[in-house]
Amino acid sequence: MKCYSEKASILSILFMGLGQLYNRQFGKGILFAAVEILFIVYMLPFVSRGLWGLVTLGEIPQRMEAGKILPGDHSIFLMIYGIMSVLLLLVFAAIYVMNYFDARRVGEQRDKGKPVKNIINSIATLYEKGFPYLVLTPAGIFLLFLTVLPLIFGMLIAFTNYSGPHNVPPRALVDWVGFKIFMELFRLPLLRETFFGVAAWTITWALAATFTTFFAGLIMAVLINRHGIKLKRF
Structure with missing residues (x-):
């Protein structure tokens, strides 16, 4: 009994595009692999820094030494970068899941003896059956970063001690205080x-x-x- 789907699924989990390469869809496999390589090389450092900033909100405030102002961590910017990092991770995770199910679906077709589509046929199928998703994807990404991000930022800022004049970056850091502000609000x-x-x-x-x-x-x-x-x- 052939088990192309299982092998393709395992390979697609190990690294994006390997399942497609195993299924002899070389164009699609190279595209998926390029997405993960670009994410690791260019986006992973930003995401790591962003997640650190979202958790800590900075460690060193702006300070003056020997008459010079030394820059420090800006808690608000770190929070924004952290939210962007989480959203980027969600987008990357969605592509990773898409890569897995695509490799598994094509593997199941091979198990049944059906021919495998090349990159041209895959694009034609995507244009024919997935055109609405193709058109809405850019708008969805813009919506994620231009609408969802500010909403999340507005909610998260309520759980910090951000207030003037003492807790205003960059000369001071902002800390997470949880529901303390809400308790004072009712008290x-x-x-x-x-x-x-x-x-x-x-x-x-x-x-x-x-x-x-x-x-x-x-x-x-x-x-x-x-x-x-x-x-x-x-």
Whole structure:
């Protein structure tokens, strides 16, 4: 019994592209291998530094020695680079998983005696069946780094002691404090009143904006579909 799928799966786990090379898809295998090599050579140092910065938020602040300002770690930049590193790891992991399932699928086709597609046929199949994903991939990557990243940063900054004038980089470092800020938020009367006031207004505005938009659209749709309404196309 042939076991191309098992061998291709194991090879694709060991290194991207090996499973495709084993399945005699040399063009695709070289592309996957090039992705991992580029990640290891160019992105791994950035990711390692970013993860370190996300965990520690820096160790040495900006300081002055002998009348000169010596640069130190900038906690906010380190947090941003750390979030970018996590997102890059997720993108790389998604490509790695894609590489595994592709090698396994082609291996199963070989087990059944089916012919293996070359790089030209694979591109044609991708264009025919996966065109929507192909078009949405760049937009998804931009969405990840331009929308998701700021949202994650806004949430994580709430779990630090970032505040003026004492904990503002680069002259001072920022530390993780967990839920300490939230505990003080509910413990101190002034902060508690401010928080509930802002929260009440935010919830009221969100509900009002949602319901008014929904009902306004519903009423507009009902009016447009009524008989006797002219110029519906406009």
